[in-house]
Amino acid sequence: QTFAGDAALTSAMLDRILHHSHVVQIKGESYRLRQKRKAGVIAEANPE
Template sequence: MQLSKPKLLIVDELGYLPLEPAAAHLFFQLVSRRYERASLLITSNRPVGEWGQVFGDAVAATAILDRLLHHSQVVTIRGDSYRLRDKRRSGLLQKAAAEPITSTS
């Protein structure tokens, strides 16, 4: 498997779309092959508690997380992405209002 060879493999936006069962199985194999051999950096907009939904299987998600979190450094970033922040600063996008705006005509 070619993806097990790089010293650092970056997987961006894991969980943006749910994985099909075959893809979840392949991802588990990838993580297992890299476990304690090479670095893996993963970004996701989904908390690890939702990874069972991402992989379509809570058992597979637990096995993957067990290997990923064993020697990991988890960095949690909250707030808008840089893209949204830039749009808001430029005035092209307004922050969501706390209450919906209703019209009475």
């Protein structure tokens, strides 16, 4: 995905934001989404 349809702008923004950070990839469904699904606020996930 790009921001405002501009790949260079998106890359520059992410570079600035992530320069001194550590990116952690987490597998599985988030707790917030799970609670919203349980409460019926959003639809169930489509099993793939």
